[in-house]
Amino acid sequence: MSRQQNNRAGRQIRGPQSALTDFLASHNISANQIRLDADARRRAAEQENGASSSSNQQQIAEDEVGESSTVTTSVTVTTRTSRRKKDQKVIDKIKASKTYQKRKRNAGEDDADDDLLDTLLRERAPLPGQMDNCANCGKRFTVTAYSRNHPDGGLLCSPCGKEMDKDAPPKKKPAKRAATGPVGRRRQIQSKILDGTFQLGAKSLMTLCIETLAKNIDLAEDLGDLPQPVIDKIARKLSKHRLLNPTTLSLFLQPTADEVCIYDGAKLSADDYIRIFQTVPGLKRLKAKNAIHFKDEVMDFLVSRKTELEDLYLHGSNLIAEEKWLEFLQKKGKSLQSLRVYWTDKHFGDSALAALPSSCPSLVRLKACHNQKITGEGINHLAQLHHLKHLSIDLRNHVHSDVYVNVLSSIGPNLETFSITREIELDNTVLDAIHNHCRSLQKLRITDSEVMTDEGFARLFTNWENKCLLFVDLQKCRQVDSANPRQNPDNIGLCDRGFKALMAHSGRKIQHLNVHGCRHISAKAFEEVFPSDGIKVYPELKNLEISFCEEVTDFIVGSIFKCCPNLHELNVFGCMKVKSVRVPKGKILVGVPNALGMVIEGVDDDEE
Amino acid sequence: MDATNGNGGASKYITLVSKDGFEFVVLREATLCSDYIRGMLRNNMTEARTGRCELQDINGVILEKVVEYFHYWYKYRDREDVPDMEIPVENCLELVVAADYLGMDNVKNHESTLPHLGLRSSTCVMAVVPRGVFVNRTLL
Numbered sequence: 157m158s159r160q161q162n163n164r165a166g167r168q169i170r171g172p173q174s175a176l177t178d179f180l181a182s183h184n185i186s187a188n189q190i191r192l193d194a195d196a197r198r199r200a201a202e203q204e205n206g207a208s209s210s211s212n213q214q215q216i217a218e219d220e221v222g223e224s225s226t227v228t229t230s231v232t233v234t235t236r237t238s239r240r241k242k243d244q245k246v247i248d249k250i251k252a253s254k255t256y257q258k259r260k261r262n263a264g265e266d267d268a269d270d271d272l273l274d275t276l277l278r279e280r281a282p283l284p285g286q287m288d289n290c291a292n293c294g295k296r297f298t299v300t301a302y303s304r305n306h307p308d309g310g311l312l313c314s315p316c317g318k319e320m321d322k323d324a325p326p327k328k329k330p331a332k333r334a335a336t337g338p339v340g341r342r343r344q345i346q347s348k349i350l351d352g353t354f355q356l357g358a359k360s361l362m363t364l365c366i367e368t369l370a371k372n373i374d375l376a377e378d379l380g381d382l383p384q385p386v387i388d389k390i391a392r393k394l395s396k397h398r399l400l401n402p403t404t405l406s407l408f409l410q411p412t413a414d415e416v417c418i419y420d421g422a423k424l425s426a427d428d429y430i431r432i433f434q435t436v437p438g439l440k441r442l443k444a445k446n447a448i449h450f451k452d453e454v455m456d457f458l459v460s461r462k463t464e465l466e467d468l469y470l471h472g473s474n475l476i477a478e479e480k481w482l483e484f485l486q487k488k489g490k491s492l493q494s495l496r497v498y499w500t501d502k503h504f505g506d507s508a509l510a511a512l513p514s515s516c517p518s519l520v521r522l523k524a525c526h527n528q529k530i531t532g533e534g535i536n537h538l539a540q541l542h543h544l545k546h547l548s549i550d551l552r553n554h555v556h557s558d559v560y561v562n563v564l565s566s567i568g569p570n571l572e573t574f575s576i577t578r579e580i581e582l583d584n585t586v587l588d589a590i591h592n593h594c595r596s597l598q599k600l601r602i603t604d605s606e607v608m609t610d611e612g613f614a615r616l617f618t619n620w621e622n623k624c625l626l627f628v629d630l631q632k633c634r635q636v637d638s639a640n641p642r643q644n645p646d647n648i649g650l651c652d653r654g655f656k657a658l659m660a661h662s663g664r665k666i667q668h669l670n671v672h673g674c675r676h677i678s679a680k681a682f683e684e685v686f687p688s689d690g691i692k693v694y695p696e697l698k699n700l701e702i703s704f705c706e707e708v709t710d711f712i713v714g715s716i717f718k719c720c721p722n723l724h725e726l727n728v729f730g731c732m733k734v735k736s737v738r739v740p741k742g743k744i745l746v747g748v749p750n751a752l753g754m755v756i757e758g759v760d761d762d763e764e
Numbered sequence: 765m766d767a768t769n770g771n772g773g774a775s776k777y778i779t780l781v782s783k784d785g786f787e788f789v790v791l792r793e794a795t796l797c798s799d800y801i802r803g804m805l806r807n808n809m810t811e812a813r814t815g816r817c818e819l820q821d822i823n824g825v826i827l828e829k830v831v832e833y834f835h836y837w838y839k840y841r842d843r844e845d846v847p848d849m850e851i852p853v854e855n856c857l858e859l860v861v862a863a864d865y866l867g868m869d870n871v872k873n874h875e876s877t878l879p880h881l882g883l884r885s886s887t888c889v890m891a892v893v894p895r896g897v898f899v900n901r902t903l904l
Contacts, residue, residue: 341844341845344845345844345845356841356842356843356844357837357840357841357842357843357846358836358837358840358841358843358846358849359846359848360797360863360868360869360870361797361830361833361837361859361863361866361868362860362863362864362868362869363869364833364848364849364851365851365856365859365860365863366860367848367851368851368853368856369856369857369860372853372856375853376857379857380857380861382857382860382861382864383864385869386860386864386869389869
């Protein structure tokens with residue numbers, strides 16, 4: 157009824173009317189009429205299609221050749237597309253006509269008419285849930301909200317739609333915006349500080365390039381003649397994103413190389429490890445972390461090749477049997493200078509260590525980390541490794557101090573690195589042995605000892621004929637008694653005297669000091685070592701870790717900044733007396749328990 | 765346009781010339797993040813006097829990107845939150861080679877480059893004063 161009234165109303169303009177409707181009306185064309193026509197056409201087409209599909213079914217039922225049905229559908233499709241094209245032509249014509257343009261300009265509505273035209277066109281497309289024929293292949297399909305448009309009009313079935321997505325260039329994702337707002341930015345900066353990657357100013361060009369490269373590594377076919385350090389950086393970046401797989405591994409295997417570093421080999425198979433030795437025959441240094449599939453067959457292959465490794469670093473290779481280790485050491489040990497084995501829980505044990513003196517005469521560096529099989533018996537054999545300079549041991553079995561004393565008295569004079577972690581019962585005899593035998597030590601790490609006393613540390617660092625140490629880590633060498641946590645009558649662990657003696661001995665050159673958890677070092681000792689007037693200077697000290705040293709106050713932290721001009725990072729987690737320190741610009745203080753967050757990056761510009 | 769100045773003193777700008785003859789005039793201070801160019805600009809080198817560095821191994825397209833980086837680095841030299849510069853994927857490997865050649869693999873602190881500038885002491889007084897000096901005001 158209302159429609160009829162509208163029709164009769166003819167060209168009268170009532171209420172707001174768009175330029176197009178007005179224009180069409182002036183040519184005796186009603187938009188409403190067009191829509192009605194379109195509906196009628198669509199209904200007709202649907203009936204036609206319904207007929208053809210039912211005939212289709214009949215034909216299949218009658219087991220006839222389906223030729224005719226496909227012909228029918230394709231005919232329908234062509235008629236439909238031609239009709240669509242005709243409509244589009246008419247609309248284009250209307251849009252192009254001068255009168256329309258003029259009206260549009262006068263009306264000042266840019267999009268309203270275009271929208272109307274679009275609606276008129278779209279009006280004919282079936283709604284989601286209805287059936288339509290694909291504009292590309294002509295098959296019947298159910299229209300969904302996700303059905304794609306064909307460029308010439310009409311909808312596509314889902315296979316054709318996917319095909320089109322594939323052909324179309326991938327849409328550029330909007331660039332990820334850096335965290336904005338004061339909170340997001342601060343959080344990001346602090347996360348970087350904790351990662352140890354914080355710096356003022358822009359990233360280096362090399363870093364930016366390598367990051368881009370790592371993001372697009374699937375496009376790279378060959379890294380070309382990049383120098384080894386750059387390739388190493390790319391390898392690290394890729395592993396960080398867990399992108400190192402058999403395909404990307406090939407980029408790093410250059411026949412002329414003598415070093416291969418795999419920072420995350422979790423996705424590599426045994427064959428990939430074998431491929432390393434095949435393609436890089438002159439390999440000298442191999443580092444493989446998470447190398448789970450570095451197993452017996454890989455060792456067999458390595459032993460059968462001419463490759464003479466000088467440096468082997470294996471992390472997590474649990475599947476190498478003990479006899480394979482022995483075979484490797486016997487056949488390939490001669491050239492080996494450095495052997496580092498991490499997290500190989502069961503199979504790298506005493507017999508392997510026993511084989512070292514005879515089969516690896518030139519071994520300089522030995523590291524066994526998180527090992528469950530080595531015992532004191534194996535450690536005793538190390539006393540015969542007379543060229544050894546770097547020794548790091550982190551075991552799960554308890555080894556008595558006497559064993560270490562024996563080793564130190566034999567190879568102590570050459571040692572540059574001595575590191576023993578998590579050996580709870582290590583006692584003063586080891587410290588005395590270090591004092592008596594070590595003359596070229598640079599890096600000393602003894603952690604978690606609950607037996608060593610302050611007296612022992614003081615004896616070690618007083619009148620010691622060793623050069624200054626560069627790296628000292630004595631974390632958690634302290635008295636542990638949950639009943640009397642504050643009392644320490646026997647001065648167990650690193651306390652005042654030991655700390656003062658250490659800084660007096662090595663203060664001139666020390667770069668890295670960790671006394672984490674040595675909580676019986678008193679405030680007085682700190683003030684003496686780091687005087688507030690800055691008389692004592694530790695010019696080389698870059699990293700200082702004094703977390704959980706309870707006596708540390710704001711004043712002491714301020715004095716530390718004064719005494720260590722080149723300090724980069726100071727860790728004060730759990731120092732509850734540190735409250736509001738002003739941090740000089742460029743220095744990093746980590747672990748302050750205040751509302752600003754855990755970390756303060758110094759921006760204090762005051763110079764006084 | 766050339767960045768040389770007649771009396772041989774340090775102009776604020778220098779000219780970088782690529783293999784294929786493109787010339788870029790760049791702020792002298794901004795080029796100091798490259799070890800290679802900083803070496804060229806030392807006191808007695810010809811380049812230091814003429815302010816013209818010819819880079820025979822780098823073509824114009826790559827050098828343009830490097831120059832863009834110089835200014836990006838200079839703009840953000842003292843900032844904490846720095847947006848990453850866009851690196852074109854197609855030139856990435858060549859840029860890596862160029863960055864390696866120019867010695868731009870380590871991050872350079874802006875302050876550490878200042879002494880090479882030959883700035884008058886009054887202009888860089890902030891950089892010369894040791895930063896480590898610190899007085900705890902809370903206790904005064």
